[in-house]
Amino acid sequence: MRKLILNIIVLSLLSSAGIYAGDNSSFGSSNDPEIRLKLKERSEHSLLYEKTKPQQKKYDLIDKDNFTLKNYHKMKPYKVNPVKMTVLGVVAAGVFTGFHIYYSNTWWKDKRDYFKFAADGYYARNIDKASHIYTANFFTVATSVAYEWTGLSPKKSLLFGALTSLAYETYIEVNDGFAPNWGFDWGDMGANVFGAVYPFLQSIAPPLQYVNFKWSFKPEWLKKKVANQDDLLDDYTNMTFWLSVNPMIALPKSVTKAKFYPNFLALALGMSISNASHVTGSSSAKVQWLLALDIDVKELPGKSDFMVKFKKILNFFHFPMPAVKISPEGVWYGLYF
Numbered sequence: 001m002r003k004l005i006l007n008i009i010v011l012s013l014l015s016s017a018g019i020y021a022g023d024n025s026s027f028g029s030s031n032d033p034e035i036r037l038k039l040k041e042r043s044e045h046s047l048l049y050e051k052t053k054p055q056q057k058k059y060d061l062i063d064k065d066n067f068t069l070k071n072y073h074k075m076k077p078y079k080v081n082p083v084k085m086t087v088l089g090v091v092a093a094g095v096f097t098g099f100h101i102y103y104s105n106t107w108w109k110d111k112r113d114y115f116k117f118a119a120d121g122y123y124a125r126n127i128d129k130a131s132h133i134y135t136a137n138f139f140t141v142a143t144s145v146a147y148e149w150t151g152l153s154p155k156k157s158l159l160f161g162a163l164t165s166l167a168y169e170t171y172i173e174v175n176d177g178f179a180p181n182w183g184f185d186w187g188d189m190g191a192n193v194f195g196a197v198y199p200f201l202q203s204i205a206p207p208l209q210y211v212n213f214k215w216s217f218k219p220e221w222l223k224k225k226v227a228n229q230d231d232l233l234d235d236y237t238n239m240t241f242w243l244s245v246n247p248m249i250a251l252p253k254s255v256t257k258a259k260f261y262p263n264f265l266a267l268a269l270g271m272s273i274s275n276a277s278h279v280t281g282s283s284s285a286k287v288q289w290l291l292a293l294d295i296d297v298k299e300l301p302g303k304s305d306f307m308v309k310f311k312k313i314l315n316f317f318h319f320p321m322p323a324v325k326i327s328p329e330g331v332w333y334g335l336y337f
Contacts, residue, residue, distance in 0.1 A: 130241035
């Protein structure tokens, strides 16, 4: 009798906690009709609970079969790894120093002047604004991935990534303001801000994840760099900046679910120029527009944490694809870098 009462108490407690899954074998096989009826009621109640409760099983802390805690489903708290953060700081300092030395020997190699404001878009027909958007956008994402690697949460990593990007781009713009051949350009600064915060807009409005900024370069760009000709980061005649749009953003769900369209295939609008350089002048510069196929790398296979982050970075590059170029010289089509 004492054992029977104890079983009823245990069953009642388990049922009220919502963790009894209907396996009655663990509580004996009594032939008492009253006990069998209560077991049946408990089982039906548990099955109904399983069908109607929210789908959050991976967060459950109770193993319903063995009644033991299962810690492997608990969400791990984000914690910064001091060693990784130190490594990131050292690498960042090295990269910053390298860029500073490079800029000091190219853009800012002349004697420093007083601080001034100046619009510098004419020499590149404003393609430099696309460059500022792209660069700030890339720095935000790349540094946020690095911050996540140290143990920061994705939200904090994105915030610190944007702040890092804005700080660096502002440093460049302020130094331009002191250079005799340049000036602080509010247009450049606006492009920097937009590029840095664009990942936040993508997180707020998920459809924007199908709209991405990309960059590509012609083989001549590398040849000129090896020969130390012109400026490495300002040779817009051999660069193209792209706005890539994946049609998945507008396709109806019936098409996307049926997979009638390859979800990685996108279209890109590109902008480049010819006969322009801040070294040789831009009096004969001409804008070129391109329409090309593109690969949305984020949609390619690979769901591990490493692959997701790797694809996120790789997606900033536009791979050589068939394209149509429209320029003052006429229309051209073929494989474009």
